[in-house]
Amino acid sequence: MDMLVRIGTSLFAVGLVATAIIIIPFFFGVTERPTWLNVLAAGGLTIGLGVALVAIVAAVLSPAPADETEQPDETEPPEETTAAGPAPAGTS
Secondary structure, eight states: OHHHHHHHHHHHHHHHHHHHHHHGGGGGTOOOOOHHHHHHHHHHHHHHHHHHHHHHHHHHHSOOOOOOTTOOOTTSOOOOEETTEEOOTTOO
8 A cells, every 4th residue: 555655646746747847837928838748747646646545545444454562471370450459469
């Protein structure tokens, strides 16, 4: 899932750069831009955002991996406890 988020954000970044390349020249009076650049801008933004969002939703909905680092030690018996807390050291 992590790789899809990276791919999606990379596509989105390419779309943002292409959009900037399309928009900025309009401030200087240039109106003719190539069609492939428009397709790259629109596709990069929408497809990149879609891929990243799908990957994030899939990661959120997937079950969490089991954490094996904090397994109880099964060689020692569990401590006896009372309502007031652990048993005193000299009693059983």
